[in-house]
Structures are given as C-alpha cells and as structure tokens.
C-alpha cells in the first residue's frame with residue numbers, strides 16, 4: 001500500500017487513540033479499505049435501510065451480504081460510544097443488522113459468506129460456508145453439529161474432472177454432509193457444467209439434477225432436519241477418485257465407495273428418519289444399508305423414510321452383518337455367528353460379554369460393538385470362565401444370533417481365549 005495511506009491511517013490512530021505511538025509506528029495495514037463499524041449507530045441505520053430497500057423496492061425474497069459477518073477489525077472512533085479497539089460491539093453490530101432487517105421483513109431470507117458463527121444462527125438462513133475446503137485436512141463438524149440452523153452452500157469442488165465420477169462423487173459426498181449444491185467462488189457445479197458444455201444427457205448433469213430433486217423432495221430432513229450418525233453400508237468397495245480444489249490446484253486422491261449413505265431426522269418430527277443413499281457410479285449397485293437391502297440405479301439417489309421405533313428392532317438384529325439378508329433372504333432367523341476381537345466389557349452379574357469386531361468393507365474398517373449373553377451351556381476354551389477374562393483379551397466367540405428386540409447380539413456357544421492376540425508388553 002502507498003506510504004501516504006499508511007501514514008494517514010497512523011495519523012488517525014495517533015489522534016483518536018494515541019496511547020502507544022511505538023505500536024502505531026509498527027502497524028502494517030493490509031487493506032486499503034476502511035472497515036465500516038456497525039458499532040456506529042448511524043452506519044448501522046444506513047446498512048439496515050439499504051438492505052430494507054432491496055426487499056421493499058425490488059421485492060427480492062433474499063439478500064446475500066458478501067464478506068459478512070465482518071472481520072473483527074478494531075475500531076478506535078470515540079464518537080461510536082463503544083469500548084475502543086476490539087469488543088462486543090463487533091459481533092453485536094453484525095447481529096443487530098440481521099435482527100433489524102428481519103424485524104422490518106419477517107419473511108426475508110438472509111444469506112452471507114462465512115456465516116458459520118454461533119451468534120448468528122437464529123438470524124441468518126443460508127451461508128456460503130468455507131469452513132471446509134480441503135477434506136483431507138478438515139473435519140466437517142460445524143455443518144454437522146449445526147445442521148438445520150443454516151443452509152450451507154460453498155463446498156469447494158473444481159474441474160478438471162477426469163472422470164464423470166470425480167464430479168458425481170464430490171457432489172454426493174458434500175450432499176451427505178448437508179451442503180446444498182452450489183457455491184459462489186468458482187461458480188459452483190452449475191457454472192462448471194455450463195463451462196464443460198455438459199449436455200442434459202451427460203451423467204454429471206443427470207446426477208446434478210437428481211441431487212436437486214432429491215433435496216427438494218427431502219428438504220425437511222436434509223436441509224432443515226438433523227443429521228444423525230451415518231448408516232453402515234455393506235456391499236460397495238471403494239475406488240480411487242481425483243478431486244481438485246481452488247481452480248484445479250491441489251489435486252487430491254480420494255478413496256470412496258460408490259454408495260454413500262447418511263441418516264437424518266425430520267424437522268420437528270422426532271422419530272421420523274430418512275436413510276439417504278446415493279450411487280454416484282455408472283454401475284448398478286446392490287447394497288445393505290443399516291440392514292435394508294437396496295438396489296440402486298447408476299447415478300441415482302434413494303431415500304427411505306423410516307420410523308426410529310421400527311429401526312431399533314431392525315438394528316437390534318442387524319448389529320452384525322447378515323449374509324442371509326444380503327443374499328435376499330429377508331426373513332432373519334437365529335443363525336450361527338462368529339467374531340474375533342478384543343474384550344471391551346465384562347459383566348459378571350448379568351453374565352454379559354462385550355466384544356469389538358472389526359469388519360473390512362473394501363479398504364474401510366468398520367468397528368462394531370457386540371454384546372453376548374453367557375449361558376450355563378456356553379463353553380470356554382483356554383480360559384476357565386468369564387471371571388478369568390480381562391478387558392483387552394483377544395477372544396473368538398461362536399454364538400447363536402438373536403432376533404429383534406434383544407439387547408444383546410447373541411448367546412455364546414463357545415469362547416476361545418487367544419493369548420497370542422495380545423502384545424507381549426500388555427502381559
């Protein structure tokens with residue numbers, strides 16, 4: 001920045017704040033722009049009136065406020081009546097703008113950039129959420145925890161798409177995380193499809209349209225509901241995909257199954273859930289999702305509305321993979337089961353044993369916790385009984401699977417203690 005502008009800023013600081021000239025001399029000012037202060041009542045009134053006019057004069061249903069909420073820039077203007085420097089006035093000013101616009105326009109929809117701030121959750125509706133733009137390094141926790149408060153756009157996906165599935169998998173993945181298709185930076189998928197001259201018959205276009213239709217149909221779940229724990233998908237192996245970020249830079253290799261699933265609770269209807277499943281591949285897929293058998297067309301979405309009560313029963317009998325169900329036999333009987341894994345819990349009084357099983361689904365390890373009932377006829381090998389086992393012991397368990405409504409997975413027929421399963425340092 002030009003020295004004179006920097007000097008003028010420093011002069012302003014000396015005059016209005018002026019306490020520590022040594023500090024002011026060291027200040028580097030990165031932006032030429034002067035951040036307006038919403039802690040200034042006059043500027044707040046102005047900002048509210050401009051926004052209000054967009055709704056009143058142009059009848060816009062929605063206003064997008066760019067680079068909002070404002071970065072926390074300290075303000076030293078004594079005439080504003082707030083504490084000098086940083087302070088509550090920064091967040092309060094942002095919030096007051098939204099509150100006052102909504103008071104004047106109760107049906108208005110407010111959208112903003114980077115609006116993932118807790119103090120705006122009840123007054124902001126849509127945000128271009130950049131909290132996650134590199135899935136390799138980030139945990140998409142904010143959009144998961146606060147799903148239903150805001151709608152999130154802004155998942156970063158960029159060409160080149162070497163294969164159609166590079167596009168469709170990226171779109172499917174972000175949709176399961178609760179993002180709506182679209183973004184401002186990079187134009188988002190619609191602009192990209194136009195740039196790529198994708199025809200209506202292009203798989204990318206078809207899957208994009210299917211995604212929009214799905215979100216419209218299930219918006220009470222996916223847009224405004226609550227995201228629950230992801231279902232377990234059995235029967236689809238991961239394949240390698242290539243994603244890009246920020247104008248095609250930073251290529252990222254992803255290993256993802258063609259079938260992804262998420263689970264949602266309906267807005268304001270406790271117990272009504274949606275199992276949402278996508279097939280972003282060119283092949284048909286046959287899978288079992290949380291115990292539900294599904295056949296999926298290429299590049300398609302499938303929603304299964306369920307009641308939690310019914311699901312508990314299914315989950316109760318589906319805590320281990322059921323080959324019988326996967327093969328098309330919907331009637332699940334008590335069948336023989338087997339698991340090998342570490343002991344997680346021992347309840348001598350109730351004669352219950354908890355064991356962790358790790359199944360591999362393609363390259364993905366899926367951990368499950370299985371609870372077993374020990375009966376007088378249960379046999380122990382290489383160990384005398386439940387009381388002799390310790391947490392962390394590796395065991396093989398042969399058991400009879402239990403039907404629905406049971407609090408445990410099975411009744412133990414035989415437990416084989418495997419001392420070689422423990423590391424020497426563990427004793």
Ligand SMILES: [Zn+2]
Pocket residue numbers: 037038039040075076077080082
């Ligand atoms: Zn101020």
